[in-house]
Amino acid sequence: MLLILLLLLPITLLIFLMKQKIFIIKLKKSENDPRLLPGPPRLPIIGNLHQIGSLPHRSLYQLSRRYGSVMRLRFGGVPVIIVSSAEAAKEVLKIHDLECCSRPHLVGSGTLSYNNLDISFSPYGEHWREMRKICVLKLFNMKKVKSFRFVREEEISSLIDSLSRSSNNLLETPVNLSEMMFALAASITLRIAFGKTFGKSGLDNDKFEETIHRVQSALGSFAASDFFPYVGWIVDRLTGLHSKLESVFHELDNFYERVIEEHLNRTTQDDQEDIVDLMLRIERDQTEFSEVQFTRDCTKAIIMDIFLAGVDTGAITIIWVMAELVRNPRVMRKAQDEIRSCVKKEN
Incomplete structure (x- = not known):
């Protein structure tokens, strides 16, 4: 089974990298969009995962001190919004509850x-x-x-x-x-x-x-x-x-x-x-x-x-x-x- 996975790995990585290339092209076009939330620069493929340490809450706190209480990150291929203040949490959990109440799989x-x-x-x-x-x-x-x-x-x-x-x-x-x-x-x-x-x-x-x-x-x-x-x-x-x-x-x-x-x-x-x-x-x-x-x-x-x-x-x-x-x-x-x-x- 492990041998099969190793054989499939290069093909899967090739498909993934092609999709990432398309994504990066789109990302560069939207990078200057003023509607986007502030956030730290990210690396190709892994996004901001390299900035999250063994204690994620502390890593996110340090980032929020620089980029604000509402910031955008990307974990791999998944866009993430980080909320780290009482006022912003109230906006998300109470005022805009229906838009934000679901859970990802x-x-x-x-x-x-x-x-x-x-x-x-x-x-x-x-x-x-x-x-x-x-x-x-x-x-x-x-x-x-x-x-x-x-x-x-x-x-x-x-x-x-x-x-x-x-x-x-x-x-x-x-x-x-x-x-x-x-x-x-x-x-x-x-x-x-x-x-x-x-x-x-x-x-x-x-x-x-x-x-x-x-x-x-x-x-x-x-x-x-x-x-x-x-x-x-x-x-x-x-x-x-x-x-x-x-x-x-x-x-x-x-x-x-x-x-x-x-x-x-x-x-x-x-x-x-x-x-x-x-x-x-x-x-x-x-x-x-x-x-x-x-x-x-x-x-x-x-x-x-x-x-x-x-x-x-x-x-x-x-x-x-x-x-x-x-x-x-x-x-x-x-x-x-x-x-x-x-x-x-x-x-």
Whole structure:
């Protein structure tokens, strides 16, 4: 297989270079167009990719200081607009929301979301509107959120008990707060979404964090296919990104299938429906949301959103808040006083 790819590489590169030559001719004609946004000079073929370092947000910040809060770049063959101020972000996300709200098809997110069948990575259109309607009206409405209050209270109480036991430990073993925050976010998410605790999910703490980090790494990896549509797929196979994405996808897909099968094979029905129960009911009935077909892949794609965004985002937010509180003792004392005041009032 590798030999075939190497043989095809010169032909593919020739086609790509011919297209790039045509593009460069057109680019030179439009370079002096006053309507274009400011931006740094770019190289043929790779565009501005050489100016993006290992920390893209810092590289883009440095460029924005020179070229302004709204600038144009080109990543390979893809034109990109960078917005880096609150005022410009408001223009994009609020005032011109409809013109800017769609999502591009990317290799990593497309693979893990079953070809963009979820909500987070789905392009704006009929499918996205129906998925959003299902989430707002059925899965995450206020009544449903309130019904799971006991889950949040039980898991937070369990965390506090664990911290209390650790503080009374005579060995004075340091507490890894990051691990505890991941476990807390995972337990709440898994109980609400899948009806099972973190301990019964088949994922221990280390394996769970490893899986999350592998997925985030796969999503954030440089995919040549995203920037070089004609030859990028060859590069992705040579670098191993394609096999990495496939491996992560199959691992997650097996987990989703196991969760769904457990729900389908349950002999008793709990009074409290979890989110997977609701999605399976929507998938079975196919009546309320008839504009699009809600398939098994749609169910698994939304599980992916919950599993990844629900756990990772929540845990990282708490970890960063705690880190900032440790760095600012005055704010830490203020937060502690407010909590103690509220606890006294409730007692």
